[in-house]
Amino acid sequence: MAGVDELIAKEGVEEETVEAVKSLAGTYKYGWETEIEMEYAPKGVNPDIVRLISGKNDEPEWMTEWRLEAFARWEKLDEPAWALLNYPEIDFQDQYYYARPKSMEEKPKSLDDVDPKLLETYQKLGIPLKEQMILAGVEGAEDMPAEGRKVAVDAVFDSVSVGTTFQEELKKAGVIFCSISEAIREHPELVKKYLGSVVPVSDNYYATLNSAVFSDGSFVYIPPNTRCPMELSTYFRINAENTGQFERTLIIADKGSYVSYLEGCTAPQRDTAQLHAAVVEIIIEEDAEVKYSTVQNWFPGDEEGKGGIYNFVTKRADCRGDRSKVMWTQVETGSAVTWKYPSCILRGAESQGEFYSIAITNNYQQADTGTKMVHLGRDTKSRIVSKGISAGKAQNTYRGLVSMHPKAKNSRNYTQCDSLLIGDKCGAHTVPYIEVKNNSSRVEHEATTSKVDEEQMFYCRQRGMDEEEAVALIVNGFAKEVLQALPMEFAMEAQQLVAISLEGSVG
Amino acid sequence: MLKINNLHVKLEEEDKQILKGVDLEVPAGKVHAIMGPNGSGKSTLSYVLSGRDGYEVTKGDATLDGEELLDMEPEERAAAGLFLAFQYPVEIPGVGNMTFLRTAVNAQRKARGEAEMSAADFLKFIRAKAKDLKIDADMLKRPVNVGFSGGEKKRNEILQMAMLEPKMCILDETDSGLDVDAMKLVSEGVNALRDEGRSFLVITHYQRLLDHIKPDVVHIMAAGRIIKSGGPELALEVEHNGYADILAEIDA
Numbered sequence: 001m002a003g004v005d006e007l008i009a010k011e012g013v014e015e016e017t018v019e020a021v022k023s024l025a026g027t028y029k030y031g032w033e034t035e036i037e038m039e040y041a042p043k044g045v046n047p048d049i050v051r052l053i054s055g056k057n058d059e060p061e062w063m064t065e066w067r068l069e070a071f072a073r074w075e076k077l078d079e080p081a082w083a084l085l086n087y088p089e090i091d092f093q094d095q096y097y098y099a100r101p102k103s104m105e106e107k108p109k110s111l112d113d114v115d116p117k118l119l120e121t122y123q124k125l126g127i128p129l130k131e132q133m134i135l136a137g138v139e140g141a142e143d144m145p146a147e148g149r150k151v152a153v154d155a156v157f158d159s160v161s162v163g164t165t166f167q168e169e170l171k172k173a174g175v176i177f178c179s180i181s182e183a184i185r186e187h188p189e190l191v192k193k194y195l196g197s198v199v200p201v202s203d204n205y206y207a208t209l210n211s212a213v214f215s216d217g218s219f220v221y222i223p224p225n226t227r228c229p230m231e232l233s234t235y236f237r238i239n240a241e242n243t244g245q246f247e248r249t250l251i252i253a254d255k256g257s258y259v260s261y262l263e264g265c266t267a268p269q270r271d272t273a274q275l276h277a278a279v280v281e282i283i284i285e286e287d288a289e290v291k292y293s294t295v296q297n298w299f300p301g302d303e304e305g306k307g308g309i310y311n312f313v314t315k316r317a318d319c320r321g322d323r324s325k326v327m328w329t330q331v332e333t334g335s336a337v338t339w340k341y342p343s344c345i346l347r348g349a350e351s352q353g354e355f356y357s358i359a360i361t362n363n364y365q366q367a368d369t370g371t372k373m374v375h376l377g378r379d380t381k382s383r384i385v386s387k388g389i390s391a392g393k394a395q396n397t398y399r400g401l402v403s404m405h406p407k408a409k410n411s412r413n414y415t416q417c418d419s420l421l422i423g424d425k426c427g428a429h430t431v432p433y434i435e436v437k438n439n440s441s442r443v444e445h446e447a448t449t450s451k452v453d454e455e456q457m458f459y460c461r462q463r464g465m466d467e468e469e470a471v472a473l474i475v476n477g478f479a480k481e482v483l484q485a486l487p488m489e490f491a492m493e494a495q496q497l498v499a500i501s502l503e504g505s506v507g
Numbered sequence: 508m509l510k511i512n513n514l515h516v517k518l519e520e521e522d523k524q525i526l527k528g529v530d531l532e533v534p535a536g537k538v539h540a541i542m543g544p545n546g547s548g549k550s551t552l553s554y555v556l557s558g559r560d561g562y563e564v565t566k567g568d569a570t571l572d573g574e575e576l577l578d579m580e581p582e583e584r585a586a587a588g589l590f591l592a593f594q595y596p597v598e599i600p601g602v603g604n605m606t607f608l609r610t611a612v613n614a615q616r617k618a619r620g621e622a623e624m625s626a627a628d629f630l631k632f633i634r635a636k637a638k639d640l641k642i643d644a645d646m647l648k649r650p651v652n653v654g655f656s657g658g659e660k661k662r663n664e665i666l667q668m669a670m671l672e673p674k675m676c677i678l679d680e681t682d683s684g685l686d687v688d689a690m691k692l693v694s695e696g697v698n699a700l701r702d703e704g705r706s707f708l709v710i711t712h713y714q715r716l717l718d719h720i721k722p723d724v725v726h727i728m729a730a731g732r733i734i735k736s737g738g739p740e741l742a743l744e745v746e747h748n749g750y751a752d753i754l755a756e757i758d759a
Contacts, residue, residue, distance in 0.1 A: 479601070
């Protein structure tokens with residue numbers, strides 16, 4: 001549903017990308033499964049599994065110890081129950097915590113040695129050929145001439161990162177972009193300094209579990225005064241059945257640097273629920289800026305609410321330096337259950353945090369999502385724009401905290417929280433928490449709830465659109481402020497996703 | 508073109524008959540006007556023909572070029588060539604006017620089994636049409652009808668009509684809320700679209716619109732029925748004497 005005005009603004013986007021986006025029509029597009037030979041660790045989680053995961057990644061002793069401590073803590077914790085979510089009890093011992101494609105054991109020499117199924121997977125995800133080769137680990141693929149748009153991609157397939165593109169070019173700029181397992185081996189000083197410094201091991205049940213069993217994820221370091229020469233992107237794919245995915249992302253933006261980071265998530269269609277518990281930590285030093293965009297499209301479960309991903313994610317950015325800036329943008333269309341509150345710690349003076357969110361729930365999906373803006377430094381600013389859309393029998397909750405600490409003098413927050421209902425069997429809830437502990441700060445909160453208007457629907461249909469096109473158009477308009485905050489390619493994909501996720505929501 | 512035969516319509520939610528046997532035929536290339544006092548059923552007729560919810564057809568039918576209209580979904584009627592210029596055009600926040608129109612044009616083309624219009628062709632097409640109606644680039648980018656003045660909204664309706672190239676256009680009180688200049692612009696827009704293959708049904712309270720859009724036939728509607736039909740002079744008669752005389756004539 002890309003309008004002509006968007007298309008014009010997007011000249012420069014590769015035809016290939018446009019075509020890929022166009023072909024997104026249909027119901028859940030990423031529901032296929034790749035039949036690939038996998039190597040599994042035994043089901044369940046215990047110190048041996050933790051050691052095994054650590055061993056598979058050739059980790060140093062300190063890392064193994066860090067994980068084991070996390071596991072010991074986790075065993076003493078209870079699953080939180082405060083969210084407005086209803087799901088059957090998760091048996092954490094009935095999951096695989098480690099799975100990787102067998103073909104990754106040895107590095108393939110050419111495309112012919114790569115498991116064709118793996119290549120097919122990347123193709124279906126819309127990753128260009130050269131990047132496919134690099135991701136498949138083909139030797140020398142990096143040196144081939146680049147084609148198409150430049151986005152460095154790191155792909156995480158079930159438990160392991162299968163490759164990162166454009167490494168050489170990034171290295172020239174001093175940027176480190178690699179899998180977290182590689183970073184632990186190659187850059188231990190950075191990992192030791194920052195890992196767990198934003199989301200401590202003890203933070204919450206899912207983050208603690210992640211700390212013990214995370215198998216891979218992405219690592220980014222942008223050196224001082226460096227603008228990352230391209231956008232960085234990670235694709236997460238859960239493929240194997242009954243496998244939990246626990247990825248860990250660590251992004252460090254040193255003084256005066258800038259990076260835009262994109263994250264995309266898909267999973268096959270299955271009737272059993274799968275677990276996903278990720279942790280993302282971002283450290284932003286003085287005058288640095290990070291943009292983090294997510295299009296989360298995990299399998300949402302079918303029309304009856306069977307299957308889907310249980311998504312328990314802890315994402316947090318720490319604006320440590322003065323004048324540092326972070327912007328979270330998320331489009332949450334997938335998952336059966338979403339529990340996710342990307343947050344900003346505004347520690348540096350004049351630091352800024354922004355959170356833009358679209359959460360769409362249809363059928364039996366449930367989302368409890370929002371943000372935390374913790375103002376610690378003086379003259380800090382935050383802005384929250386949340387657009388929740390509910391259809392079918394879904395429940396959509398915005399839960400957000402704005403906290404002004406005593407030293408956060410002259411700080412500002414603006415929150416806008418809009419809910420749109422489609423049909424009369426769904427629900428929208430807004431739970432804002434506001435704490436102000438100084439008298440020079442200001443907090444504004446605006447909230448609206450509306451229904452898709454029948455007049456609007458009739459107007460669109462009289463002009464020739466069917467009900468689904470009309471709803472998609474109206475909802476995209478409702479969510480426009482957030483869509484505009486996304487990088488170009490993602491914005492187009494997100495618009496299509498809005499249409500797909502709401503299929504069957506009217507009539 | 509459009510044939511309405513003994514059409515009876517009641518409100519879905521309550522037991523209230525609005526149309527009580529409307530008979531009307533608009534041949535291809537003709538402009539018919541419907542005038543009538545408030546509550547006579549004029550707007551209801553336009554809504555029922557275009558398929559809006561809330562009405563129940565209890566008797567009669569309506570066809571467009573022989574196709575039964577009342578069985579179709581609203582978007583199918585649109586693709587078959589029926590266009591309604593709304594009395595109160597609807598606002599759609601966040602959706603650019605151009606995006607809206609392009610979606611509509613391509614939806615109709617798809618429904619008719621035609622290829623989508625390319626972005627470049629669409630742009631050329633809309634710029635030409637917009638220029639005629641004095642609609643500037645800014646108005647094309649702004650969200651559909653949001654913050655538009657009364658005149659802008661009605662011009663925008665005519666722009667949509669020009670872009671969608673329907674065969675049967677229904678104008679529901681397009682003159683309401685227009686000043687003289689805007690009415691002229693809108694009328695010129697409509698007149699530019701007059702063509703052998705295209706028919707118009709112009710619903711209005713006032714004769715003045717019909718000075719600009721010259722009708723072939725004028726119908727007077729009252730109490731859910733067409734009570735009198737005639738040439739353009741009938742509109743003038745209403746303008747001078749009001750509806751009272753005609754109503755009395757019928758009752759007598």
